[in-house]
Structure formats: structure tokens, C-alpha cells
Amino acid sequence: MRMIPGLVIALLLAPSTSDAATAVDVACAPAAAGVTAEKATQFLDNPAGLLAGIAEGEEGRLSAAVRDFATMRPETVEGIGSLSSASSPAQNRAIGAGLGTAASTCVLSHPATAMAIQEAVLKTENNDLIQSFVSITGDVPTTAVPGSDPNGESIAGGGRATTAPQAAGSVSSSTSTTFTGASAPSTTTFFSAASVTSINPLAQTSPTN
């Protein structure tokens, strides 16, 4: 019985693996000599300034710089939106690749940091950047609907699917979302894209993956 208090104290003092990885400002890799806190602050003060030091055609350097910032100074992901806005399509692809590499590196030991990087990527709303990011991370598109299964599993949900035209949307911090059926918790809507505007009942189902 004497062991129990000792065991309780040991458990209380033991590091929690879940807590260890929840803070988004936790670096995924030890800071290298060139990636100082001062440089991170400079970047956050003027994200577009990073482009000034990297000539056009040297997107590889930009990609590496973004990767190093995101893995070693994760607080810098706050500046990605401004950096993306000031960048050309080629530069945005480089930024996306750098962030994809950083997220893939971070996720093993610091999943919260990896998710913060993913959020920063989405908030840019830049298609070049996002497509480049996804090409690195290997996201699996999921879009199965009844009728898309060639093995003919039972159909649930009312028959073959139609195809919904998609409309591009924009980031919004104030748009409220209306739900049919069960009510969802009311939260801030960041994305109002992909609204279903009409359904063509004659459209064929075509698996898209």
C-alpha cells in the first residue's frame, strides 16, 4: 500500500504525450543557425520581404526557406497569408511545397503544429499554393456516393447520384450557415465555397477518384 502514493506522484509528474503536442508554437525541429527568433520576427513584421531576397527562378530557395520557418519557427505560419498574397503563381507553388514538406515532417511528433500549417494553407485560398501542398502531402480525395461502387454493394440513400455544379466561394469570417435537418453547432464559417446551385437529374454518376 505504501507504493500507491508514490505511484500517484509518478503518474502526476509523468509528461503527457497529448499535452506535449498541442501547442502550435512548438517547433518540429531544432532551430538551425540561419533560422533565428530574430529572423522569424522580421518575417512576421513583413512577410513579403522574404521574396525580396529570393530572385525569380529560384523558387527552390523560397520553398526551403518556408519549410525551415514552418518547422523550426512555427509561429511564422501566421505570415503565410500575407506572403501568398504578394507572391506570383510560381512562388505560391513553391510556398505550398515548402509547407507540405513541413507539415509532413511535423505530423509525426507535433500533430497540432501540422494542423496549424494545414489551416494556414487553407486560409490563403490560393489554388496554386494549395494544389502544390496537396501534391506533397498526398491527400486522398473522398467522394463516394451510392451507385459509384462497381461491385454493386447495396444502394443506400436513394439511388444513383447526380452531379452538383460547384461554385467557387470565398473566405468569409461572418457568413452564417443554414442547415437542413439536424441543427449543427453555430460556428464561424471560414469557407462558403462549393454551394450546390442545382442538381441535374439526368447526369451520370462518375467516380472521380
Next chain:
Amino acid sequence: MKRLVVALLVLSSSLPCLAAEQATSKGVFLKESQNVLAPLQFVKFCMNYSRECEQSSPEAQLPARDVAFAMLEEVNASVNQAISPVTKSTEPLLARWTISPSSGDCNDYAITKRHLLLAKGLPASALRLAVVYAPAGGHLVLIARLQDGDYVLDNLTSDVRDWRGSSYQWVSMESGENPRVWVSIAKQDHRDFAELGSK
């Protein structure tokens, strides 16, 4: 006598854990492996519906089958019936997972079922979104983890099935510890993702 009572209490409180361990050894639970990136659309989903991605209480226990299974069947059937199937874009900027839409794809079905089961009191740790490869391609299902195993709620089938009864290749799912964190699904006999390339 006092020690005996304490011992019995400790033993009884550990029984669900023992049952879960025995169930794991029988393969009734999907095996979690290392952390992987969450699907990008899931991240967007958490940004739009932050409450859906909150952790359950650490004290939350897995539901018993006799308590929860009928609930799973009812929710699976009602959501499959309520949402009309529609093929949506998977373009990252266009795609959006929506709770209780009038029409939607596998993502909308899965998050709606999860939302309704959370509202009915099931813990988030027992409701895991999972990415699988179906014969037609990438697919999202909801895994309900009960005390006796993992069950699949799917918009492609009307029945709630033991995960071992599906022909899917299992890729990744939400972790039990934190619903925002995703884990790869470890090798499960012949149906695992790792062996995709060898077939």
C-alpha cells in the same frame, strides 16, 4: 475486509479495459499506427464547425453494444435516407463537408451521422471518421467503436457492419485521444493499405 472491497473495486473498474484488450487481440478493433496528416477537407471542417472537433471527457467510456447498436442502426438508416446522393467536387478550394445537407457525398453522410450520435451522447472517442479505399476510390466512413468492436456506418450500405465484413482497404482515421489528430491504420490481415501496391 476493507482491502478486499478495495481490491474488488479496482478489479471491477479495470474489467472494461481487460475486455477491450482481449477484443484488440481478437482483431475486432482497427489498429492505430503513427500520426498522419488529417485530410485537408477535415481541417476545413474543423475550422467551420469547431465544436465538432472537441475532445470528449477523459472519463468517457466506450458504449456497450446492447445500449448503442440500435442507435447506430437508426442514425445510419435515417441519414442515408435523408441525404440525396450527389457527386461533389474534390477540388480543395471548392469542396466543403456539410452537416445535414439535402444532398451530399460520403463526407456529408459521415459527418452528419457523427454529429447526430454526438448529440445523442456518444463520446467523440467512440466516433471516428475514417478514410478507406473502396473499389471506386477514396471514401469516408464513420467508425463507431463499441466495447465489443468497431462498426462501420456507411452511405454505400444500409447495414451497420463489423469493420471486418467490408472489402475496404483502410487508410487512416481520427485518433481516440484527440479527434483533430489522425492516425494511420496498421496492417490488418490482407486488407491493409500498405499492401495496395503489391496487389
